[in-house]
Amino acid sequence: MNDPDFSRRIRDAGGRVTAARLAVLRCLAEADEPLTPDEVLEHLARNSDHVPDRVTIYRAIDWLAVHGLVRRLATVGRAARYEPVEDREAHAHFQCRRCAQTRCLPAPTPPLPPLPSGYVAERVELVIHGLCAACRAGENE
């Protein structure tokens, strides 16, 4: 996915195409796992010449989330994690209880359980908790 595409998606969502939004969207799209706002900042600090302020990153992510370009995941760790909304949908996430790593898994779309009357479901999320390979190996340290 190239930058003109990012620009178009931002414009289509009704917002201005700014350096911060492009950088954040690009960063999340290039990462192979969901990132926290701080991780986005780190990545930009390393790979980009213009580094937006931390608050700007929060606001850019919020904007992207509200307009459906990124998704905020349910997490057990303290910081929120975000991933881009792309074609490849309906995947589960694995969260390591030791290192808080979060990674994407292939997953069948889970069935939607019955909801109380008046409730509307917008998204189903499947979270697998456990230990990643590295943490499992070093658990006794």
Place this chain on the structure above:
Amino acid sequence: MNDPDFSRRIRDAGGRVTAARLAVLRCLAEADEPLTPDEVLEHLARNSDHVPDRVTIYRAIDWLAVHGLVRRLATVGRAARYEPVEDREAHAHFQCRRCAQTRCLPAPTPPLPPLPSGYVAERVELVIHGLCAACRAGENE
């Protein structure tokens, strides 16, 4: 579930039976939805004469979670939410994107997706995102 039972479960887990642990466990068990530490504190402040310090509640919850008596849920909201681990297992949770309400749903146990080699799954969690009845009604306010 009565207090002697709570005491026994705490003792069986290898810890001391303290007022704070009993109060927190009881509070979570009586609530019909998962609570944040602050909500636990509020409940105790209203329904109990000895109100533990906020830090004590955090520590009691942590201890209960580490020893398997309560479970920390993956949340989209900012604060962590906990629910007691009881007989009635394997249920999904609904989280309202507007008011952050989190409630339990009946749910089939979802299938476990394949994990990368070396990874171990310990728990599968199903989170339904959407709007609760009240927020759906008042969304245009």
Place this chain on the structure above:
DNA sequence: GGTAAAAATGCAATAAAATGGCAAAAAGAC
């Protein structure tokens, strides 16, 4: 019941994650 060792608590300080206000800067329409 009384006593000692170990564990848990309260309090103050601190850290981590996120948000709000407002003036300055940038984006887009013309």
Place this chain on the structure above:
DNA sequence: GTCTTTTTGCCATTTTATTGCATTTTTACC
């Protein structure tokens, strides 16, 4: 290029959670 609106940067603040340490409580043992 100029103007209007949106976005950004910076500072302060809030919310959520954690750490250090002296004091209190729990429990094992007599």
